[in-house]
Amino acid sequence: MALIVQKYGGTSVGSIERIKNVAQRVARFKAQGHQVVVVVSAMTGETNRLIGLAKEIQSHPDPREMDVLVSTGEQVTIALLSMALMEMGLKAKSYTGAQVRILTDAAHTKARILSIDEENLRRDLNAGHVVVVAGFQGVDEKGNITTLGRGGSDTTGVALAAALKADECQIYTDVDGVYTTDPRIVPEARKLKTITFEEMLEMASLGSKVLQIRAVEFAGKYKVKLRVLSSFEEEGEGTLITFEEDTMEQPIISGIAFNRDEAKVTVLGVPDRPGIAYAILGPVADANIDVDMIIQNVGADGTTTDFTFTVHRNDFTKAMDILKKVQTSIGAREVKGDDKTAKVSLVGVGMRSHSGIASNMFKTLAAEGINIQMISTSEIKISVVIDEKYLELAVRVLHKAFNLEQAA
């Protein structure tokens, strides 16, 4: 007998029919003798419908009331799923975040979990109940309803699994696992049986939107065994997120992530003196623009330098405007930008112990005549920024060059 936490996203509970399907899947696990906690999101479209209502009233809805509003989405799902489980003859009981007491900080619409009171859940589980918990929501110390922000249901699942010391946390979604890259671009893309937490973090943050990054961090921190599976397939093992020490040998490269929404801003000929990076990025940060890659080169003349960073394409115009305003005060020669760029990243913990990965990557791209505009590396990834028109080509040739279609 194991204790399993299962999390089902919005598309998995997007209709009454699908909620019944989830109930059937839960019933199968229960029939195998497992204890099951189910975490659910709002039905597809419901959160957006509620946000739409709020925006008809306030262009920037009050965060506290926004949380009161959108948290109803998951509350509807837990009630309906509990009913569906009962209709199948199972004992079931729903919990809102406040009822579990998922205590969070008071940062409405992006709260962080502080603690979970798992006592009542455990009593219900021991009494044979399936426990159905509303994802994405909690309550602060004063009893205000909070939400964890978009995708926060994954985090709820992992946090509950940690609190209950569950044997596994299963994240059901509309894909059947983590692939070496996007199969829509590379048909040979292969589903990974396992991936390490660190690789998953890089893959997730780079745009393989299978799991919410905070959930992966949380799982890594509390050593929760995490598995990604499809809620639309009967069978399949999905992809298990492992700790590096679990496995004997890692493949060198696990996958290729990419991001099409990258825009590049370059500040040319700025004086090479302390404080210049802050002078450039301070105003950008003040405007709430997230910066992704940052690169500073030694200048050719020894007194000036060139500074380049990337932002989300939606923020490109705003970032360019800001930089042009500060150009004179920071003494820059020129501010240039390009929003037709894309980022491609090789990810793999094996990189740590293998050399030649970067040069192989660059050689592969050069052979196709793809110019590399920026390079950034970490211990387990190499990212390049290229012209967006080469994105698909680059992903395909790299997938082939590193033999990712073959299991390691």
Added chain:
Amino acid sequence: MALIVQKYGGTSVGSIERIKNVAQRVARFKAQGHQVVVVVSAMTGETNRLIGLAKEIQSHPDPREMDVLVSTGEQVTIALLSMALMEMGLKAKSYTGAQVRILTDAAHTKARILSIDEENLRRDLNAGHVVVVAGFQGVDEKGNITTLGRGGSDTTGVALAAALKADECQIYTDVDGVYTTDPRIVPEARKLKTITFEEMLEMASLGSKVLQIRAVEFAGKYKVKLRVLSSFEEEGEGTLITFEEDTMEQPIISGIAFNRDEAKVTVLGVPDRPGIAYAILGPVADANIDVDMIIQNVGADGTTTDFTFTVHRNDFTKAMDILKKVQTSIGAREVKGDDKTAKVSLVGVGMRSHSGIASNMFKTLAAEGINIQMISTSEIKISVVIDEKYLELAVRVLHKAFNLEQAA
């Protein structure tokens, strides 16, 4: 400065536009220096939509989960109304039933309020907030979400007014007050400036569905000043529900209530012995059928009696089936029924001190050739059951006979 509790029903908050209108009305009271607590229902149609989803899963949805589900309706409204108040520059804060701590018993879908913790509300009011509370819902001792049953938002409003010792509880609805009778039947029907609690109870239970009867009882018990107003009119005093001792002189008759859904079941020739009423009505009660009027006549021969009662028309067939099954065992000669009947009632506390009301009523009906099938009286009302085809005629002639179109 007064403390006012205002309750707005589903149609009053049925759209974003109407929610904004409610916010404007609240703002006007706030501008007059009053403290305002607002109680709201779910937006029109929302509760039925949620019940519909539940019934797609369970034909008899689990009551606990049903409450989790439908309580989201009011939660959506409190958030949206709070936003609308803030958008107008007011300070506002929403509360679910659980957040106030409206403690109820554990009778899901028809819970009763046990106590209200008004401390937080009062603190918010003193800090200048408009407090927006979800009607219809509470929480039991174990933290389970409960609902008060249909129309329970009125009860929430009155209970909050009692707990906060509010100066007035205003019930906003789609009618602008309580009328002497339904203006759709009698165009001369007159809006009452005041009506006593007892009269209101009789009017409400007899089918003038302006206020939920539990709310009126509650207001009477805790001496809450209750006023019914239209949420669609700018001006108007509505109808104030008074305590009898408040007024010098009561009109003899305040209004005429009627009920079209009455069906009549008669058991003829049953032995006139102790226990016979229970032998007839016990099986009916066991089938969860509510019985309205009950009349037993002395039998002509001294050994048998005739027994008649009325039920809601929807329960007529079921009641007839039950009676026909027990007919032999109770020794009845015959069971007859008629579901083409209606009930008309004169209501007025002045009846207590005036004679001749009943005979005037009977004379008026006789003059129109309307046969009276059953008569039942209480201290402040006289009800008759008649053929439903005469209903409108009866109401019209009685309204005229008792001069109800003229203010007392």
